[in-house]
Amino acid sequence: MAQLARLKGLVGQRMVGRKARSRIVQVYKFGAGAGAVTSPAFPTLCEFWAWGGGGGGAVTGQGAGGGGAAVYYAFRCAPRQPLTFVVGAAGLGSSNGGDTVITTPTGYRVVAGGGVGATGDPGASGGVAGGGILNRNGGAGGGGGGSPSVASAGDFGGTGGGSGGGGGAGGFSDEGNLFLGGNGGSGGVGGTSPGGGGNHASIVAGDGQVFVAFTRNTES
Numbered sequence: 001m002a003q004l005a006r007l008k009g010l011v012g013q014r015m016v017g018r019k020a021r022s023r024i025v026q027v028y029k030f031g032a033g034a035g036a037v038t039s040p041a042f043p044t045l046c047e048f049w050a051w052g053g054g055g056g057g058a059v060t061g062q063g064a065g066g067g068g069a070a071v072y073y074a075f076r077c078a079p080r081q082p083l084t085f086v087v088g089a090a091g092l093g094s095s096n097g098g099d100t101v102i103t104t105p106t107g108y109r110v111v112a113g114g115g116v117g118a119t120g121d122p123g124a125s126g127g128v129a130g131g132g133i134l135n136r137n138g139g140a141g142g143g144g145g146g147s148p149s150v151a152s153a154g155d156f157g158g159t160g161g162g163s164g165g166g167g168g169a170g171g172f173s174d175e176g177n178l179f180l181g182g183n184g185g186s187g188g189v190g191g192t193s194p195g196g197g198g199n200h201a202s203i204v205a206g207d208g209q210v211f212v213a214f215t216r217n218t219e220s
Helices: none
Strands: 002-005 010-015 018-030 033-038 044-051 070-077 082-087 100-103 109-112 134-136 209-219
Touching: 018 033, 044 082, 044 100, 044 109, 070 109, 082 209, 100 209
Parallel strands: none
Antiparallel strands: 002 018, 010 018, 018 209, 033 082, 044 070, 044 209, 070 134, 082 100, 100 109
8 A cells, every 4th residue: 555645735615704625635546456545533535536457458369358447436434434445457368357346434335347358359348337426437449350340448538559459448537637547558568557458469458546535624
């Protein structure tokens, strides 16, 4: 687990004659694997953005892997509550990308599905998201010998690769932020993280990812 930063920017809003301020107090970024994070010692808004792993390209044939799905979820979190997760790894050699699953303190589960691995000539399907406030599916991989033959971009996310390239991961470009999905692999280049699908010839896909932010509301 790696804490990226403690941000000190304040965002003001008028409220009953006082200024309500939202202060991001903890930010984390996690790669593939299981882990957990505990909320701060005071009430916060917990937000997370998550991506499933990209599907691997076909070992034989021209099919490429699908991109991982993306999901956004937010909830009010009591002090010192556990937030557990499993971040999906990239698929390799026709295997599916791993699902990224986050479990809230109440047991609610949010899933960013991994992209499907290609097993032959057609490209494979992208991952499916569920349970979030925003659910973005991954794009399909491309490949010869069937449909789809051209890789597609993820929903508001990464671009599909060319020449039998992998599908792009889902993302949040419509929200005006930087949380974009990974691009599908193309040529001799694998899919990028988070969640880009692998191109054909078994080039590896991009791992999934989770980004978590805790925000505290105060008055001044």
